[in-house]
Amino acid sequence: MPHFLAKANSQPRWLFPFVVTFVACLCVLPLARLVGAGISSILSGKALALVLEPSVWSAAVNTLTTSFFGMIAAVLIGGLFALALTLADVRGKWLLSFLFMLPTMIPPQVQALAWVGMSGPSSPLLKALGIAPAMGSPQPLYSVGGIALLYGVQHAPLVYLSLRAGLLALPRDGIEAAKLAGASPFRVLKDIILPLSLPGIIAGAAIAFVSGVGNFGIPAILGLPAQIYTLPTLIYSRLASFGGNTFGDIAVLSAMIGLMAVAGLQIQERALRGRDYRVIGLSGASATFRLGRWRPALEAFLWLLLFVMLIAPMAALVSASLVPAYGVVLSLKTASFSAYEEILFRQTVTRTAFGNSIFLAGTTALGLLVIGVLAGYTLTRGASRWTGLLSAMIEIPYALPGIVISVAFVLVFAAPLPFLGVTIYGTIWIILAAYFASFLAVGLKPVVSALRQLDPALEEAARLSGAGFYRRLFDIIVPLIAPAAGASVILVFLISCNELTVSALLWSAGTQTLGVAIYNLDDSGSYDLASALSVLVVLMVVVLMLLLELMAARLPKGVVPWRN
């Protein structure tokens, strides 16, 4: 009876149940547990008292404001870079796109610390320019605007990746046809490129917004000192002052966040409706616009943006890692590598953290690639009645901040697993499971949008050639979505490698991640050690990216997202 399993669909019988079960176990079960805790809080009347608190309302407003303006900033910055680096004849594209990808790989709390170091009264940069605020004056970033700005910087590469994937899929002949029709470059941009790349922009904006709602690191560093709370930091502080009703309270608070994220995604769905631009026939060769005399101006502007977004904060971070104490002026005399020595050779904690994070991130990225391709296939080729539900199930854990996922996993896995009698609480596996749940949507998005853009006739032709599901999957679908799949693996690896919020609650001795190690060092006042470890994290990320660069010649075109 169920049509989605009709033989005409030719999906293996296990596929849909498998995807649904997997998603349900990882995404729905923990959250259902959390919702249960929330409902009992509502029934006991404590939820009403909570919602009536002014601090909760101001946190909700702050969350929406910062996420919205952060999304605008991310779309502007990411959109500019995607258009300039994909379509214009800007010089030094490789370096520009490489550097532009970096902010999203830097953990948010590290980013925030670096910016605070750069922009405060003791900033070496501002002092050199003579525009440093007076000592004792408030730090300008400790504000709603500051949080939104850093959201924009942090999430601009997500918009960039999403839009760029769409731009690379644009049919070159379509653009050339418009040019020949007499359209000026500006008109081609306005009439052809922007409408066709709108799905990419909308998807990118949605990712940026949802990421902002769920961001913990930035408001924790920038908001807490000025008593500015967003919902994630409010949940965190409620957990820190653990009380009898904490689980009930954060269940209600996370329900509010869930509603915000779902509302944002509803708007995205509505905006994407009727914009299913499957690219017919062949694409891949990207078009180029000649900028002429505007080129130096655009290039200068891009480099200026990169300097403010990345180079100056990183310089501040590096200098902080080289001085013995915060505020000491860096000079040849004061510089020392003692912080690096400490974390690399003396502290086993940091070395364990490196190993744990790489294991967790690698397993998550590859595991989610497999799941992502299967789930993405189910979502795009399956029956319409159920795909919306499945999509929502995947989306919700990503929309929730890591801290809510962690609490949900604590609630579910604190007790031993049924039937097995094994408890995974306190082991690295609970973090891995939480990562799978948290980053499923991140890994899925590029794959789904690639599958959406794939001309269905390509797969149908393979079916008529006699190729069964697995054959088609490996011969046709995987090679054609390889660029997006590559982007998805890199994204998931980088995000999970830098992640703090999930592991902050789930770690225990021996299972700490890099994020936890940095946070603990900073929390205990060792700003220099935290900076040094952050610098190493950034270096590791850069090295991994360069490694991919070297492999790129053997990879299908477009797998490395920052390459042309």
Add this chain to the structure above:
Amino acid sequence: MAKLILHKLCKDYGTGKPAVNDVSLDIREGGFLALLGPSGCGKTTVLRMIAGFETPSDGSILLGERVLADASGVIPPEKRNMAMVFQSYALWPHMTVADNVGYPLKVRGISGERHREKVSDALKAVRLEAYAGRRPADLSGGQRQRVALARCLVTAPDVVLLDEPLANLDRHLRQEMEETFREFHARSGATMIYVTHDQAEAMALATDVAVMSEGRLLQVAAPAEIYARPEGRLVGGLIGQGAILALPERGAVRRDLGWDEILTRLVDRVPGGTRMDVLVRPQDVVLGGEGLPAEVEGVLFEGERYALRLTLGDGQKLRAYSRVACTEGERVTVRINAGWRL
């Protein structure tokens, strides 16, 4: 290979109006059927049901004794031994021309020398041997089309489906490809089903033409038959050139009408009575000499002749050909040698 039978085929997407409604059709073994109709008439849906991409809501599809689809289930496309040329060609951009053509063989486990031989034979048949190592992106539209054909040729499919394969090609290439299709049909001996909205294409290629409109099958016949004896106004208007006159019925028995029968009905001005539709082909309209007066409304020079649009005294329209030039507004006399009652 065997006869392909569509039996009371229906497809309803739940939009209130079925996309395909009660289509029954027998396609003889080795036949070349053109499914003709305006866009949105359901012809592509029929094709996709034959291929197995769509499940019929009702009815069945049989290939000889083998049931491909009925109420109890369907055989998936990969098990049907069919091949298809898609409107967008559907070549895999990550494979070379030879890999594209050889893929059905690879799936069937044919490798080595036999594989190479078959691929090169198929490429030779579409005159693309020299392009084996290229990627589809480096080919022109006509070449891509021929690669898609070669991919169908490489195995011996029971049925070859063609979904408006010439829609994206220019006129010159179309003629060349029509040649190639005919060759292909003769060579493979496969049953071919060709979806098109271009009646000239359908008439030129097919051994049988099936006309569809709004999900229903109107008529199936050989091209010459359907041209000479169309059933109903829709088919008459769709196939070939011609004008449809409304004439008083007055006990006409035969469907072939001669000049006398047409003339008496045209001059008869008695109002009322049932009327019948009579199709008049332009080549049956002779200008000059004794006949009815008419006025030239439009002239189109077609190279070998002039195509005229005429208006009769009672306002009815007629089409005719002329070897000499006419001017608009000119008064002429016409004689209608033959008409077909629709």
